[in-house]
Amino acid sequence: MRNVTIILAASGWGAGNFATADGALTVLQHQLLKPLFDHPDIHAEVHYAQWHLNSHQKSSNYSVVQRRACVLQAASWLNRLVEAAVEKNHFVLVIGGDHSLAMGTWSGVKNAGKDFGLIWIDAHMDAHTYETSFSQNPHGMPVAVLLGEGDSEFVNLARNPPVLRPTSLIQTGIRSYEAEEQQFLEQLGVDISYHYKRLSYNGCDSVTKSKQHLLKNHSFYGVSLDVDGIDPIYCPGTGTPADGGLELNDIVGSLKGILFDTSCVGLEIVEYNPVPDREQITFESVKKIIASLVA
Numbered sequence: 001m002r003n004v005t006i007i008l009a010a011s012g013w014g015a016g017n018f019a020t021a022d023g024a025l026t027v028l029q030h031q032l033l034k035p036l037f038d039h040p041d042i043h044a045e046v047h048y049a050q051w052h053l054n055s056h057q058k059s060s061n062y063s064v065v066q067r068r069a070c071v072l073q074a075a076s077w078l079n080r081l082v083e084a085a086v087e088k089n090h091f092v093l094v095i096g097g098d099h100s101l102a103m104g105t106w107s108g109v110k111n112a113g114k115d116f117g118l119i120w121i122d123a124h125m126d127a128h129t130y131e132t133s134f135s136q137n138p139h140g141m142p143v144a145v146l147l148g149e150g151d152s153e154f155v156n157l158a159r160n161p162p163v164l165r166p167t168s169l170i171q172t173g174i175r176s177y178e179a180e181e182q183q184f185l186e187q188l189g190v191d192i193s194y195h196y197k198r199l200s201y202n203g204c205d206s207v208t209k210s211k212q213h214l215l216k217n218h219s220f221y222g223v224s225l226d227v228d229g230i231d232p233i234y235c236p237g238t239g240t241p242a243d244g245g246l247e248l249n250d251i252v253g254s255l256k257g258i259l260f261d262t263s264c265v266g267l268e269i270v271e272y273n274p275v276p277d278r279e280q281i282t283f284e285s286v287k288k289i290i291a292s293l294v295a
Contacts, residue, residue, distance in 0.1 A: 002260055003043050005085035006033060006093045010050035011074035013067050014100025014139035015271070017239045019055040023272030024048070024095045027286065035291045036093075042259065042294065045090075047081055049074075055275050064136050071138045072153055075104030079157050082108025082266070091259050092266030093293070098239070099126055099270045102142040102224050106164070107157035109222060109265055116265050117168040117214030118146070119207060121251070122226040123242035125174055125192075127181040134178075139239075139271070143169070144181075147188065166190045168218065170210040173229035176242040195246060207254035211263075220265040223258070225251070225289075227272050227282065234285045237277025248285055252292045259293045267293070 008028055012021035027033060028048060036044050051074050059067060078094065078101055085092050086109050094105050099122070109116055120126075120143065127143040129150035130136060138154075145154040147169070148162030155161045166188035173195045185192060191213075193206055207223075214221045228238040231245035258264050272286050 001041055001043055003088065003090045004036065004045075004093060004259060005081070005090040006036070006044055006046045006095070007078060007081050008046070008048040008095045009074060009078050009097040009101050010048070011070070011097045011101060012053065013051055013070035013074060013098070014137060015098035015239050016059050016135060016137050017273065017275070018053045018057050018059070019275040020096070020098045020239050020271055020273040021050065021053065022055055022274045023270075024097050025050065026272070026274045026283065027095050027290070030283070032287050032290050035294050036259070039294045049077055059137060064130075068138065068151070071100045075101060075107075075154070075157055078104030079108040079111065083111045086112035086114055086265060091264065093259070094266070094268035094270075096268065096270035096272075098139040099224075099226050100138040100142055101270060102268060103145045103154050103157055105224070105266070105268050106146055106222065110158045110160070110163040114220050114265050115218050116220040116222050117170070117218040118164055119210045119214070119221060119223045120169060120171045121173050121207070121224065121229040121246070122171065123173055123176045123228045123245055124226070124240065125171065125177040125181040125185060127185050128178070132178070132180040144184065149184070168214070170214065172206045172210060173246045175244055176240070195244065204250040204253040215263055220263055222265050223255070223267045225255075225267065225269050227269065227286065230285065235282045237273050237275070237282030238271045239273050240271075248288070252288055255289060256292045256295045
């Protein structure tokens with residue numbers, strides 16, 4: 001029996017468009033988690049919280065200070081739940097919400113005492129700080145935070161920061177970033193797979209090799225999946241789409257049966273935004289991804 005803690009965090013406070021909070025609610029209301037609940041070898045417990053706003057409101061309606069406080073509140077809540085779940089040796093599945101939630105997810109894993117590396121699947125590096133970010137959107141900051149840089153309260157979600165060493169992080173799918181982020185990560189020696197054109201490399205092989213590499217030096221690994229890492233042909237419903245992403249089937253293949261991989265401590269799926277999702281294309285992709293976790 002595999003014990004799984006599912007955490008649905010409906011917060012879009014870290015993004016430019018708050019409707020990304022609707023992703024978690026959509027997953028819950030439309031029973032996309034049913035394959036997990038129905039599986040005879042899975043015992044699942046579910047937690048849900050929302051910091052919901054009008055789906056059409058923008059970050060410009062709120063101050064940086066207001067948004068920072070809400071991001072910290074959501075990440076702190078998530079941090080505590082993840083720590084408790086990992087301490088019980090549960091697999092953790094986090095459904096967001098925007099990618100600032102990653103500060104809470106992986107700080108919680110670190111606080112639980114797990115030695116892990118992280119595969120970061122994303123179109124973006126997410127390695128800004130408030131000093132380098134033009135938008136001031138915290139969903140562009142979690143990688144810097146996990147590496148110990150940036151806002152001190154974000155960094156100190158981990159009791160003994162940093163959460164990750166540069167050699168413990170592998171990014172794949174990267175194709176949209178600013179020079180400050182690239183310089184920061186490359187100087188640290190973070191392993192980055194750039195993906196400018198669809199089919200330029202096999203995403204399934206890339207994730208598999210990343211897992212194997214991390215497990216040479218760590219007891220566990222985790223996966224952070226931003227749906228904008230996938231080509232917008234398959235996932236138009238996201239706040240910051242970028243052309244030329246990973247193939248959906250590669251992502252599905254790389255995550256197949258991951259809930260039963262005892263070397264994987266957890267997975268988060270973030271930045272699914274139902275509002276711009278034409279013809280429910282992203283909905284169907286997220287549904288396929290979740291079903292693959294127990295395939």
